[in-house]
Amino acid sequence: MNNNKKQGVLLVNLGTPDAATPAAVKRFLGEFLHDKRVVDMNRFLWCPLLHCAILPIRAPKVAKLYQSVWMDEGSPLLVYSKRQAKKLEATLTIPVELGMTYGSPSLRSGVDALLAKGVEDIIVLPLYPQYSGTTTAAVVDGLAKVFKQVPVVPGHRVVRDYHNHPLYIKALAATVRRSWENNGKGDYLLCSYHGIPKRFADNGDIYPRHCQVTTELLAKELGLEEHQIGMTYQSRFGREEWLQPYTDKTLETLPSNGVKKLDIMTPAFSSDCLETLEEISDQCKETFIEAGGESFNYIPCLNDSDDHIAMMVSLIEG
Structure with missing residues (x-):
């Protein structure tokens, strides 16, 4: 951020419906x-x-x-994303706007808002810790379309990923420790990542490798042994094979393997959303309890926590 051009930040997430209809x-x-x-x-x-x-x-x-x-202020993903942008702008004291790859506010509206404030250099922060062609690359594609429509393309830098950033790992670990303090420590910590078709990884997508590294670094930060932590993939869609092991299938077997008290978190999600609050916290809890589990503790996303904002500042200033 050491140049003479006025800078701004575009926070990007996947997107959400405008209403629950x-x-x-x-x-x-x-x-x-x-x-x-x-x-x-x-x-x-x-x-x-x-x-x-x-x-x-x-x-x-x-x-x-x-x-x-649905929250009083709207979709959880949008609510938390707005809070993140507000806190980040207050910390950095430069313009910060929000843009979604799909839905609104759009990437175009976010870029336009920054340009209207005189921003000449944009730091684009896709809130996907682990890179995937299905997420981060889609942001780059969307920005290319936006820049085709503006008379002067601003300078820009895209933060590609931060799956192994020390402050990201420490922020994840802090949420786990807070959960242990408030709810007690479970028998096992399961990290559930959003899945992608296995074919994408076979064709070169580095996403599963990033997920593995995140899990390994988190285990080291928390001092957990291999038998105390694991990773799975959720939210598969369609009939083809996706990355495995699957979260729901794993939850069906954990109780019979001695895991009665489970802690579960979703490190690939920067904000709580449908896939965390409904799929994991509700559906997966039901699956685990029906399989013989006794305690299911969902650990929230980083959302607008101070640790998360500090990590964003580091990425932007870096």
């Missing part, structure tokens, strides 16, 4: 699942399937799930 969810999923970075099927096959079958069936179901986690 079937129509809003359908619009959001339609944009999300149209991205070839997310679904790379032949368009002539995928688009009719998406619009004629998947969205009409899936949108009402997903809308009900969103209703179960």
